[in-house]
Amino acid sequence: MEVAIGHGLHALPWREPRPGAHAARAAAFYVWSQVEGGHGCPVSMTYAALPALRNQPELAARWEPLMTSLEYDPGLRPPSDKRGVLFGMAMTESQGGSDVRANTTRADAVDAGGPGGEYFLTGHKWFCSAPMCDAFLVLAQAPGGLSCFMLPRTLDDGERNRFHIQRLKDKLGNRSNASAEILLDGDVGEDVDHQWLLAQQPAKRAAVGCMMRRLRHRLAHERRRADDAIEARVVDHVDDRPHPSPLLADHQRPRAVEQDLG
Numbered sequence: 001m002e003v004a005i006g007h008g009l010h011a012l013p014w015r016e017p018r019p020g021a022h023a024a025r026a027a028a029f030y031v032w033s034q035v036e037g038g039h040g041c042p043v044s045m046t047y048a049a050l051p052a053l054r055n056q057p058e059l060a061a062r063w064e065p066l067m068t069s070l071e072y073d074p075g076l077r078p079p080s081d082k083r084g085v086l087f088g089m090a091m092t093e094s095q096g097g098s099d100v101r102a103n104t105t106r107a108d109a110v111d112a113g114g115p116g117g118e119y120f121l122t123g124h125k126w127f128c129s130a131p132m133c134d135a136f137l138v139l140a141q142a143p144g145g146l147s148c149f150m151l152p153r154t155l156d157d158g159e160r161n162r163f164h165i166q167r168l169k170d171k172l173g174n175r176s177n178a179s180a181e182i183l184l185d186g187d188v189g190e191d192v193d194h195q196w197l198l199a200q201q202p203a204k205r206a207a208v209g210c211m212m213r214r215l216r217h218r219l220a221h222e223r224r225r226a227d228d229a230i231e232a233r234v235v236d237h238v239d240d241r242p243h244p245s246p247l248l249a250d251h252q253r254p255r256a257v258e259q260d261l262g
């Protein structure tokens, strides 16, 4: 986490906006995520969350300097006590899955509501990775329809928000990054609007890095395995050209996805 945050993999294009900044960050993330996959989740979620926050300039003014800081500062404390923060996302519900329109988590306005207004959030999220993050983007049904809310884990006065971790998933795949089921029991969140779709691209890039890492593990394993039958190592049959072997098909897939993302 220190290396990833220290090198701005969560924030570089927001800190230094210029042509090619997102491509440069994607390339760095792609390389680094092959070292360890799990920690890429909060790093890429933090990167993806910032445009949504900018929808509400007051929220962005408070959180952006911490989201783009190059200091990894773990631990749940009020944002005023932190040198850097991480963001997660709590979108998925069991009855909805990909179809977030079916979400039933409710947002009730504290006062007048509306963009930037405070809401109480009540509901259940089936998948919420990196639950140790400082704040989350949460989808919930507001009176005007589905909207996106920013939910801090710790409130300004130091009290914990009512974000209950019900259990951690016993999931197949990376274990270094926890994924949780959470209960929102009247949490206080602020409406940031509908920009949450921006999260899709960084998530795909994280997946591409993980695919390459898996392939490299597999190649390393094959390098150690002599293939007695043909007196050659399997890896000697792998190259970069189109090839019918399943191993190579795996090799081509991450590159194809990356090219597709542009």
Ligand SMILES: Cc1cc2nc3c(=O)[nH]c(=O)nc-3n(C[C@H](O)[C@H](O)[C@H](O)COP(=O)(O)OP(=O)(O)OC[C@H]3O[C@@H](n4cnc5c(N)ncnc54)[C@H](O)[C@@H]3O)c2cc1C
Pocket: 088, 089, 090, 091, 092, 096, 097, 098, 099, 127, 128, 129, 130, 171, 173, 179
């Ligand atoms: C390791 C891991 C971490 C996760 N972390 C988080 C997190 O931090 N926050 C969070 O909110 N969620 C998280 N999720 C949940 C994830 O976002 C959902 O799994 C995803 O949205 C898909 O929902 P689902 O699993 O219910 O699949 P479903 O929605 O049931 O989809 C099943 C299949 O149907 C396809 N499908 C669905 N709808 C359509 C359609 N309209 N047209 C064509 N095909 C369709 C899908 O592509 C998929 O192949 C995580 C999931 C995993 C596995």
